Amino acid sequence: MSWKQEFVALAEPVDGRVPPSFEAHHIAVAFILIGREQPLGRYELCRRMSIGEGTVRTLLKRLTESNLITAVSRQGQKLTEDGQELYNRVTEDIPIGLSLPLRKLAVFGHSFANRVSDKAEAVTDGIRQRDEAIIRGGAGKAGATTLVMKDGVLVIPPDDFKILLVYEDEALLISESLRVEDGDAVVIGTAVSENLAREVSMAAVLTLFEGD
Incomplete structure (x- = not known):
């Protein structure tokens, strides 16, 4: 898998219960945050996500029951051995993600860029990623721009x-901050x-792995 x-x-819902209020991209964001900053407390995780405290609590319970955290x-959550193995696989594909000040290139006031290794060929025109960000974040609230390194x-x-040619400062900031290599995609x-912004970036990233 x-x-x-x-x-x-x-x-996914468990045993016919009501579906949880979080989605796969929320789990990915929370899991990566824990992996990068472990131990990470629940209240700090809540502060870093757009979903509510109760939803975060349920999400953490799922990760705990799956023996991932x-x-x-009182320090917070850390990865288990199984969690670390999964984290290593995730970060092999998504090695770095950062909040960046991209005032010219981005549509809204906040931007989060994920570097996705060796996925340039999975990008056609960026519309699929943009639409996914809008669906998950809300029309008029979110979007996404996808770049590739050639x-x-x-x-x-x-x-x-x-x-x-047009956004020199921001292009250099993205390239240098994310250490982008040929064949990589960058989802902003x-x-x-x-x-x-962090969450819709991840939602858009997941579309690049639709065959996985």
Whole structure:
């Protein structure tokens, strides 16, 4: 089972119960935050996500019951051995994600960019990723822009528009901050809040793994 399939399964209803209020991209965001900052407390995780405290509590319960995280006294949650193995697989594909000040390139006031290794060929025109961000974040609240690195230059498909020509500062910021390599994709989630930008970026990233 791929790491995406594991997150999708964790977001499904259990034993005919009401579906949870979180989705696969919420689980991915929470799991990566815990992996990068462990131990991470529940209240801090709530502060970093757009979903409510009760939903976060249920999400953490799912991860705990799946033996992916465990509590460290009052310090918060950390990955188990199984969780670390899953985290390693996730970060092999998504090695880095950062909030970046992309005022010119982004539509909304907050942006979060994920580098996706070796997924440039999975991007056709970026519309699928944009639409997914809008669906998950809400029309008028979120969107996404997808870039690919070709011959050392960040371009926007399908016309391979070189963003360096118009947005030089932001193109260099993305390339250097995310350490983008040829063949990589960069999915920039943009939204009315930092938390939502992080989440819609991940939702858009997941569309690049639809065959996995």
